[in-house]
Amino acid sequence: MDSMVFLLQIILQKYMSHSYCLSIISENNVYLPTNTTSVRFGTIDLDNILATLDMGCSDFVIQVDDPIHFAIVLEKVLFLSNTRRGDRKFIFVPKRLDDSDELLNVLQTGIFTYIPNVILIVPTNKKVEADENCEDYDIVTHKFVGPYEEDIKIPIVLDRWNSCRKVFERNENLFPHDIANMYGRTVKVACFMYPPFVILNLDKQVSRNGRDGLDMRVVDELCSWINCTIEVVDVGAGQWGTVYPNATGTGVLGAVAMGKADFGITSLGYWDKPYPMMDFSAYTFLISVTNLVPKPRLLSRWELPIIAFSFPMWMVTIFSMVYSWLALVLAQHGSTNNAWLNIWRIMMAQPCKLESSWRSQFVLLGPVVTGLIINAAYSAGLSSLFTIPNYEKSIDTVEDLLESGLEWGAPDIAWVYSISSAKDERHMRIVDKFRLLTPSQLKARGENQTIALSIELLPAGCLAIGGGEAITTDILNNYQLLTEDLFFGVSTVAARKNSPYVAKLNDRILRLIEAGLLLAWDSQISLKYQDVKVKMAIKYSRNAEPPTTAPLNLVAIGGIFMILVAGIIVSFIVFLVEMAQGRQKHKKETM
Incomplete structure (x- = not known):
């Protein structure tokens, strides 16, 4: 075993000398001097391993009796830890020289299907003929790359080290999987049909892979760079979905959290709730989330x-009427005789019987002047309303939307994930007004103009409407864009937690941004797939139509006649009451 410790020191010196911290788990309490900060344990303990991960110890040396148990604990720890690394290195050392089979079984565990940097020091148990004291050790890893999923776990001997010569036979790189060439390995991408980010089931003559979209092009570009093959995992009606504390979930987020997909796309943002269970890439597109609100409607006549x-x-x-009435009552020495009727007549520009008292005449002079001014102003305002169309108050800003009491809706709760944890009053009110509705419900309420429609706008012209194809141009013609955004968001790619692909993906995204390709794709997708009528209806939704005049008709003065009819009905009821009271009084007098 001393020779194996020497071999281990060589590997650590060459490949882990720059590690921030090294975790050594050895049930044999093997002494392993290193120049790197190290933490040592004698048993497999979940809490201790979790603590070292959170301290920044990313690389491991493991010498335990049950390495399979360590793999199970490691999977739990990587899920619980807040640190994320896709380049962690693991070195498994046998506890006894006859533990080769136990070590090789580690490569068959699920966790190491997604960890590229793992090697096993496996004793060959064959003595070299020249010297019985010499021992050979195979350095073994898994294939990890290749188009066939069942081949990924196949053990591969990288090199062999002889304890007497103290050299490697082939001097190979012991951590060869740098994600530069995956040799066609399948990468599963969870998504759903959501133009312009993901467009599926296209004709192969339109798109070579039968798919397109802004987010889809990003992962396609990654795989063209690292030579991987994309398998689309269509979550369908699950859409963005949600995740639960036990790492299960639905939709795109659930597929990534449960390990059913390597990547998740379709306008995902930096969302705090699913973040503990997955990684996010650098952002690809800046998105403004806003509303389409009903255009102001003509006021009822x-x-x-x-x-x-x-x-x-x-x-x-x-x-003015009440004040004038009180003044007239005082001028008449407390008498209310005809006081209110005279004030009402004057305000309505009708003649009235003047009192002989100079006090009453002086008091009535005020209502005459006031009534003249009020009547002139009212007549002018009413005549303009009768001829020029008048509309409801326009909803222009977010504050207008909140004050109007109008709700806004979308088919998935993910529309408010970005601001669901916000503590400022404005964003809390926006979330409170959100309603989760199906596309058919959005269509029905959109036709009645009783809901604000959600929309995502991208920098170069692409857009996505909550409700999708259910929101037709007939509905959009009655809607207009808010002049400001509800909030800003970004589009990113979700990945399995501690994914080895994230570093390469981030590098590729930054290169695409530098080259201006993302903006170019934005324009291309918009021109190629999006309905021009829908885009124009939204773009020019706030173009005001010139005011028009119309001749006065019976409908225009319907409100006046409604007041007249109401007055006649009230008068008739009062007349009947007075008649009944008069008859009752006459009967009492005759008796």
């Missing part, structure tokens, strides 16, 4: 007599 004055103006008018 019956409302026109009321809205000719604003609410404060109506209050001033009523106050």
